[in-house]
Amino acid sequence: MDAAESAVETIQHEMTIFARRARASAGRMHPELSLVSYTLLGHLEERDGCRATDLAAHYALDKSTVSRQVAALERAALIERRLDPEDHRVQVLHLTEAGREILAQVTRSRRAAFRERLAEWPEEDLVRFAAYLERYNAGPAGADAE
Secondary structure: OOEEEEEEEEEEEHHHHHHHHHHHHHHHHHHHHHHHHHHHHHHHHHHEOOHHHHHHHOOOOOHHHHHHHHHHHHHHOEEEEEEOEEEEEEEEEEOOHHHHHHHHHHHHHHHHHHHHHHHHHHOHHHHHHHHHHHHHHOOOOOOOOO
């Protein structure tokens, strides 16, 4: 195995560990908010609302999966449906005030956890790591769902 192939294998392994840690920590940040729920709330905040079908398409998820997540978020009063002002046949999902508060709380907790984990890293390593993550996540369109 050459160095590049070995590096790709290591990246895959480390990204898997990262994803497992993110899923595990999501429950500790807020017991009712899974990593998927947190991600969906973040997307709704960034877009100032969207349709459930848009969420499914964006994250390459089955519509039934998104429907279950949306129903749970609605039951928890974290999101609400509003009629699209341009097309009253369409319902748009929006964060409630409680949804905004929980999202902000979890975001603060996650950032604090990252700061703690990265506290010993030199600034230049942090800047380089951030740039690499941005580059990786900006990869070819449609390569992977978030």
